[in-house]
Amino acid sequence: MELDLLAEAEFRTAPNMKQKVLSAAKLFNEAQKGTNLGLAQFREAMSTSDFPILLSKGFEVEAIQAQKDAVKEYEPFALERKVPDFRPKKLRDLFGNTEFEEVAEGEEYKADTLDELEVEYRVKKFGRRFGYTWELALSGDFTDMADFPRRIGNGAVETSNKNVFGLFVNENGPRDDFFASKDTKPLSPQNLQDAINAFALKEDWRGDLVDTTGLVLVVPPTLQLEAQRIVGAAELELEVTDGNKKTKTRMQNPFTGLVQVVVSRKLVELDKSANRATTWYLLAGKGSTHPAVIHVALNGHENVDIRTKRDQGNRVGGGEIPFEEGSYLDDTIDFRGRHIDGSAKGLQDADGKALVAYASTGSTQG
Template identity: 35%
Template sequence: MSTPQTQILTGSAAEAEAGALTPRRRSTDPNYLGRLAEAARLIGEAFQGNSYAMLKLKESLTTSDFPILFGDVLDRELMAQYEQIQPLWQQFARRTVVRDFRPKKWADLLGGRGILDPVAERAPYPARGLDEAEYELTVGKYGARLPLTWEMFVNDDLDAFRSAPERLGQAARDTEDMLATKLVAGAAGPTAFFNGNGGVGTGKLTVDNLSAALTSIGSRKDSEGRPIVVTAMVLMVPPALEVAANNILQATLIRFKTTGQDMEVGNWLANKVRVVVNPWLTVVDESANVNTTWYLLPAPTIARPAVTMGFLRGYEVPDLRVKADGGNRLGGGAVPAEEGSFDDDSIQYRVRHVTGGTTLDPIAAYASNGSA
């Protein structure tokens, strides 16, 4: 981008191209992508304090298509930042996609899987009834605005511009993690999701209590009297229990007493349970036991996960926009958004993210507040 005028279309040519290229077509058009790369380089140099790049950036903002490039660069930066942030919720919840904002329902067909009945000679085969359990997921819309000012831009105070994609990308990921955490934890500790299995335990996080929790899950039966087989579990803990959890699961040997004797065995727990340290538990849980409460959940990769997070099809990542209400110049042509609004010279960026979650089958879940 040697000069804004030679690399960026202006006037009627730019308006014709902008009108002809939808956002989807712009994302694949080689000419547009080439100019987008040049715009990204210029913006990056300006953000890094290059005064010549800053001058070119301000000149470019007066052309009719650069605001599209500028917004597209920020949007791509937001996507890059969003995708680089590893979501916590994926370690204990499964991902799904829904078509719209209407509730999505899962029908878990029950029945027909129990042990077969003996059938005598010429006797009719016994009939079995079928039932179903229903789970419902609804996604919601979340978002925020970043109000900036034209004066901030004129004064070269671009920290807000430079950090906008990073801040909004982090906000989107944090929203997902917070919503997923709230499915199993509330202000008073573990949610009612765990009540179907006899309520919440009180044992502290120890080898014995963790083993007992796994034994409890393994001794449960489904609606047809079949055993619960879970090959992989997640031990979710607040930061205060990170050391205790890792000491248990990373130990080489486990010591225990049996029939009055001290025994040592290889740490079989390490092959079955994985630690997830969730700092959002300390935000969601306002109870006195927040730092001692621990959760056992089936890994999201198994057939019957306990938690799922949903996203709206076609809108599965955050959407970043800038408010274009600068009006039109008397000589013709729209005023770029980065020149400020018509009313008060404000420059506003907005992010929208659509997500939501729900709990599914609690049969393989366990929680203890660690109070005993």
């Protein structure tokens, strides 16, 4: 009877590898429902040589999809770069705004002096093992088995989030080695305008004004409503300077199209200070010529890599033992996720501080 359970199984009859993998995942999902037929088919399938391999590939597809679906909180402001290997690479700036000089008749063209700026970045290797027991597989409780691909995929994205956000925030709040200075002003339309104005006359290493055409307001969930209210309002009341006189004037929202809001849970996960609920950041967007941070990936290895450990040994009478029967040492079935990722501070001033980056704790507390 058991031999007939898989006679017409899709993971064997499907015309190509993609369909076989999808069919294996489908059979696993049916087993999760707990029906007698689904459980019987799954257990029989796990005893074959091909199904466990197909299911592992299905898990990898699920993990990659979870990685794609997870929120990459850094995307709006992190410049993306890819490297071919683990060696450090350099972002070189040889450009900038330059003016032509008048050339007289017969005169030689004058050469421009290019002030070269180098920013080093690289990737590192990250990973985690996930396992479940042979007893769990026998019990038919597939909750943990079904959940681990999502955990691996989400874990890869959370690693990237931590690497990027860790550049400018730590347990004490905004990092001193990233920001030229830290403010204590609470988030408000006026204080946001003042922060933007502080960039207005700032120059880079070539003497060019920094690029403020696209800015990202990064806030914790506690400031989400206020940030969206400020950036999304049709009109705002702001201070206008006329000579030595300052007056409050209601005007069309100047932040529309200029500032994007990013709400980040990673901020409060990293920041353990008394001000973490009120701290806000203003960073250059990823399309800026002066990006504040860089996110780095390894060419050809952008997706999480999943492998299983085959250390189940051999039977005394000979013959291979499927990996789903567990480790020789402790009967566990083990999977490993690998993620290659990196981050680096972007374009900086002479003191090594980010050029277009502002932070305010929103309070003098602590």
